[in-house]
Amino acid sequence: MPEPIRWGILSTANIATKVGSAIQSAANANLLAIASRCENKAREWAEVKGVPKYYGSYDSLLNDQEIDAVYIPLPPSMHAEWVIRSAEHGKHILCEKPIAANFSQASEMAQACRKHNLQLMDGVMWVHHQRTAVMKQIIEKGNLGSLRRIASAFTFNWDQIPEDNIRTKKELGGGSLGDLGYYCVRAILWAFEDLPERVFATVQNKSGVDFNVTAMLWFQEDRMATFDCGFDTVLRKWFEISGTKGSIVCDDFTVPTNDEARFWLHDPSGQAAVHKIKDCVQEINMIENFSQQVYLMKEKSLPIQTDWIDIAVNTQRVCHAINKSAEDSAIVNLVDIV
Incomplete structure (x- = not known):
């Protein structure tokens, strides 16, 4: 070994x-x-x-x-x-x-x-969970048809704002978009395997940071995505990926609520089949995947996994565009974010 x-x-x-x-x-x-x-x-x-x-x-x-x-x-x-x-x-x-x-x-x-x-x-x-790979296989096999819409949300509610929390400190990079919306943006890019052409967002600021954000993203080929994130709504961590033939609904995509991870596949008639994945700890998978890559680079001279770097940078790029749209109250073209 x-x-x-x-x-x-x-x-x-x-x-x-x-x-x-x-x-x-x-x-x-x-x-x-x-x-x-x-x-x-x-x-x-x-x-x-x-x-x-x-x-x-x-x-x-x-x-x-x-x-x-x-x-x-x-x-x-x-x-x-x-x-x-x-x-x-x-x-x-x-x-x-x-x-x-x-x-x-x-x-x-x-x-x-x-x-x-x-x-x-x-x-x-979450991208390292076995459930994520299963959902991706369903999309790639064409079970959903041509993808059309993605909707996502990641929120939790603070009854009282903790002023000493880094999420409320702008100078430390706090705010709901980076803390929560980043996951939603990643889910959208993961499913569409593309970058949006333009975005529009609204924001409510509180304690000096974006306390909640709602965004719309337009893609080529008549595709569209929406998400919201924030610190002022009950815990939600779901997405729905919809195509011309079916849809996937995952109600806890960021981290499974139970030991048995699940999602639903809806067919054209609206009938739903639940899929369950057991015995997977996503953070361990993440470490093992990264460590395997480092080992292969050290011992087998494999190149960098550029897609890991690219998806992180592109997620930040889209978040940047969303921030700018919210600040300017205007649609932002991604081509202008360079």
Whole structure:
């Protein structure tokens, strides 16, 4: 069995616990080190999680020659700096979503990783679930006919706004579009395998960030998509993909509500068949997929998975267009976002 890929994590943020556990559970990965700007936090985290090394600065971890790949769960405003610095230190990079604070930064990050021949991927877990592959197979087989419409939503409700949460801090890259809408945009691009020609969006701002967003996206070949996201509506995490012959409905696409993931396939008469997938942990799949790619690059000289980089940058590009549309109260052509 090949040697596992050795991982480090930059930051003890809450999501680092979930992804760190996935690294430790993955068959081809080993969590070697954790870093924090506070050495005591790093030491405590390492002791609790059983991680061999800890560092009191991110640079110290990047200087560790034993580490092959890093996971970056820092606030979006810090992604560009630390992805680029990680690439300069020869590390493959799994970066928490949104990939960056804006499209320009995402492009710079992608360029740095390509320059150093290092893999970059955003941490969108749901695309690595076995359910996602099954739904994709149904679309590719033509069961839905020609795709026409996609609708999606990702929301949750804050009864009281937590002012200390990074989602409410504009300077850290907060807001519902980057936190929640990013998933909806990814679902749309994943299904259509295309970029929209133009977008239009409305926004409600609160606490200095986009608190909810509603968007429309127009594609070639008479295709259209809509989504909404926000911090002021009950938990919703669904999409519907509709074609000329059928539709797929998934009511929890971002993360399965239960251990048994499900979705519904509707035929032309409206009859629905439920599909269920058991025994899949998407965050472990994500780590194993990324680690396998790093192994193949190291040992077999395989090239970068450019589609992983492209879809992350394109998701950020569409989000940028949506932000601009909401700010200007106008339709934005994607060709103008460069």
